[in-house]
Amino acid sequence: MVRVGIAGLGFMGWIHWLAYKRIPDMEVVAICETDPIKRAGDWRSIQGNFGPPGEVVDLSRVSAYDSLPAMLANPDIDLIDICLPPAMHHDVAIQSLNAGKHVLSEKPMSLWTDKCDLMVAAAQANKRQLMVAHVLPFFPEYAVARQVIAEGTYGKLLGGRFLRVISDPQWLTGFYDPNKIGGPMLDLHVHDAHLICLLFGRPKEVISRGRVKGSVAKYWNSFLTFDDPDQTVCVTSGVIDQQGRSFTHGFEIHLERATIHFELAVIDGKVEAMPLKIITASQGVIRPEMPVGDDVAGFEAELREAHRALTSGQPSKILGCELARDAIELCYRQSESIFQAQGK
């Protein structure tokens, strides 16, 4: 049994809570939350853009703390699951690792690469696992793409195009603040930056061009190359202010003998999708059956991978902190390229 303490019971804390309920070998034994109403189990104020609305939950078997040091003093917790705002991740992760806990932190690992380095060092010094909850590789279409690539049936991975664009998230205070949320690069694109590092490794060259807002990138296109000269990747990401299209994501991944394609948008509040397809060189188009309507499933798969890593002692390649750190570095390389080209 992996006993979990969740730090921060907002949107992500709630989604993780629901996912843990599906995993018999993981139990939430504690929460840490500054809001006394949430500490009492009333989570109806939680707001998110997917998943079921917050409910009143039974916390009679859960210790509810109002401060992190109090939760860390509980010897019955194995894993601290950090679902706090991004600017807090590094500090809370390092405190938790120093207290002898394993850590799973929500993305982004940190808003700053030097803090990521300190987090990795704290995990190594304390011999504890530090994982970053990058859920995208566990979303069904992305999981199938990973599997198709890994099986090697269609040959070498040649490159791809990764898309993630939202409308202005006006409900998020501090979205464009580099010290609070970090703008679309660190909040939004970090998902694809992580996936790209997972599939291709660290890019050799990063060329990005786009628009900025204050001191963060707002909308951009990037071109990435790798040690293998055959591999190239394009990225389109950021914010476009037309509120009628609140969300778009997708990819086109090129293998020697197949292209894997998927795109989904929310337009006028309705989902419009081009479902996952494997367009092969000689076997026509394969349309894998995809589960629909379960927003928690990807998070459940992510937490099951964290459980596997902790109980086997074999760290996760997907959730590992070094990869998450590379994703933050890739975000910064793209931002620097955009600002340099703008002469800023």
Ligand SMILES: NC(=O)c1ccc[n+]([C@@H]2O[C@H](COP(=O)([O-])OP(=O)(O)OC[C@H]3O[C@@H](n4cnc5c(N)ncnc54)[C@H](O)[C@@H]3O)[C@@H](O)[C@H]2O)c1
């Ligand atoms: N993987 C995904 O798809 C996804 C989606 C949304 C958010 N996130 C990430 O999850 C993290 C949390 O985002 P969110 O949307 O859940 O935020 P949120 O604002 O809904 O929740 C944060 C919670 O932390 C609590 N909190 C703040 N300071 C605290 C403290 N000092 N001690 C204890 N509790 C404290 C707040 O009261 C709130 O309940 C962010 O890093 C965000 O990037 C990931």
